[in-house]
Amino acid sequence: MANPVKTQNLEHIKGIRKVPQEEYYVPGHRTCQGCGPALVYKLVSKATGPNSIFLGPTGCMYVANTSYLCSPWAYPWMHTQITNGGAVASGIEAAYQVLIRKGKYKGELPNIVVMAGDGGSIDIGLQAMSGMLYRGHDALFIMYDNESYANTGIQTSPATPYGANTTFTPPGKKIPEGKVLFPKDPPQMVIGSHPAVHYVATASVAYPVDLINKVRKALNYKGPAFLHLHAPCPKGWLFDAKKTVEIAKLAIQTGMWVNYEWEKGEYTYQHTPKEYKPVKEYMKLQKRFDHLTDAHIAKMQAFIDAKLKAPGKPIAVPVQGPREMA
Amino acid sequence: MSDFKFKIPKHLEVPMGAVIPAPVKENPGMITGNWRTERPVIDHEACTLCLNCFIFCPDACWHLDEKTEKMMWNARYCKGCMICVNECPADCLTPQNELDFPKGVVRLDKPF
Numbered sequence: 506m507a508n509p510v511k512t513q514n515l516e517h518i519k520g521i522r523k524v525p526q527e528e529y530y531v532p533g534h535r536t537c538q539g540c541g542p543a544l545v546y547k548l549v550s551k552a553t554g555p556n557s558i559f560l561g562p563t564g565c566m567y568v569a570n571t572s573y574l575c576s577p578w579a580y581p582w583m584h585t586q587i588t589n590g591g592a593v594a595s596g597i598e599a600a601y602q603v604l605i606r607k608g609k610y611k612g613e614l615p616n617i618v619v620m621a622g623d624g625g626s627i628d629i630g631l632q633a634m635s636g637m638l639y640r641g642h643d644a645l646f647i648m649y650d651n652e653s654y655a656n657t658g659i660q661t662s663p664a665t666p667y668g669a670n671t672t673f674t675p676p677g678k679k680i681p682e683g684k685v686l687f688p689k690d691p692p693q694m695v696i697g698s699h700p701a702v703h704y705v706a707t708a709s710v711a712y713p714v715d716l717i718n719k720v721r722k723a724l725n726y727k728g729p730a731f732l733h734l735h736a737p738c739p740k741g742w743l744f745d746a747k748k749t750v751e752i753a754k755l756a757i758q759t760g761m762w763v764n765y766e767w768e769k770g771e772y773t774y775q776h777t778p779k780e781y782k783p784v785k786e787y788m789k790l791q792k793r794f795d796h797l798t799d800a801h802i803a804k805m806q807a808f809i810d811a812k813l814k815a816p817g818k819p820i821a822v823p824v825q826g827p828r829e830m831a
Numbered sequence: 832m833s834d835f836k837f838k839i840p841k842h843l844e845v846p847m848g849a850v851i852p853a854p855v856k857e858n859p860g861m862i863t864g865n866w867r868t869e870r871p872v873i874d875h876e877a878c879t880l881c882l883n884c885f886i887f888c889p890d891a892c893w894h895l896d897e898k899t900e901k902m903m904w905n906a907r908y909c910k911g912c913m914i915c916v917n918e919c920p921a922d923c924l925t926p927q928n929e930l931d932f933p934k935g936v937v938r939l940d941k942p943f
Contacts, residue, residue, distance in 0.1 A: 521886055524882070531858050532891045533863065533908055534858065538910045538912035547888075577854060750918055
């Protein structure tokens with residue numbers, strides 16, 4: 506006789522006052538001053554509650570949090586390799602399903618969350634993430650996007666925007682714009698090719714209540730879900746530590762980031778401004794874009810304008826590949 | 832100030848898989864209060880309890896004390912990033928240099 510799987514039901518919160526006061530990502534970690542990913546981790550932990558298992562593929566949020574023989578997580582947390590965050594989550598979820606079926610575990614199924622950086626999800630960890638979403642495990646894959654491999658010293662990743670100065674794409678005489686390539690679109694990759702996924706959303710640290718609600722909604726689905734979270738990185742993007750939330754807000758106002766939900770084929774958009782500001786306002790606050798000329802910024806603006814016609818949907822963008830340009 | 836003692840185990844004493852106990856309220860193994868050069872000082876009169884500092888602090892250093900209805904600041908772990916000062920809509924938070932405080936962390940012989 507099979508035992509039914511009990512799942513947790515996390516409630517939707519209405520405002521900042523209903524956010525739980527308890528901390529599950531406790532103070533005492535080595536992240537930089539004003540760290541955006543740490544803020545994401547704190548908000549996600551508040552959303553999931555104590556009955557959760559978190560997996561940390563290698564990245565900032567593994568290296569900077571695990572000081573020698575201590576950690577800031579008040580729930581079970583495990584390090585996975587950067588390549589296999591999704592695979593480990595699949596195994597843990599499958600093991601729980603078997604334990605529940607055999608009656609050896611009587612409690613509710615814990616929230617299994619993978620907190621992968623942009624490298625651990627859409628670059629090095631892509632196959633494990635895709636496998637987990639394809640097989641339909643009841644786990645949540647979160648990509649906190651700080652737009653670089655920040656833990657090893659700000660190297661370029663497929664999420665780094667065009668024109669950013671990173672240690673792998675320094676601007677020089679031959680390539681004045683720094684990074685030439687345009688970034689990938691992670692939610693579209695998931696929406697486009699994973700039939701088991703019914704919920705994909707993007708959220709930003711600028712709107713924490715919205716972020717918490719999206720995490721809870723994703724966990725309430727009996728199946729895989731994917732979240733793409735914007736997390737400004739003061740050290741990598743070279744801005745003042747106190748401006749983390751300001752930059753995140755500006756990204757939404759300029760259209761560099763769009764908050765939306767994709768639920769069983771339907772798109773809904775949140776926090777869309779009436780009129781988008783020019784991307785220059787967002788770029789001039791960050792020193793990684795300091796070297797760009799007006800021509801480069803116009804190229805970026807054209808890319809964003811094309812994207813904003815239908816955010817989150819596959820549309821043509823005016824981008825030339827490096828071989829076309831030569 | 833802290834009664835936490837760091838016990839460094841021998842190589843065979845480290846448990847299998849390096850499993851370590853989870854912290855409860857805070858992680859005393861990594862105290863970050865001595866990083867900051869400025870600290871946010873709150874004016875409780877002007878505070879409207881909007882909870883922006885609580886929600887936007889990456890280090891979870893602000894919490895609402897429900898008995899006194901005041902925002903409480905955690906001096907041991909605040910790194911001094913000043914996000915709370917930047918995001919306060921009532922302007923009741925001001926950054927002040929750590930040297931202005933006679934018992935500030937920079938003046939202690941052993942900061943925490």
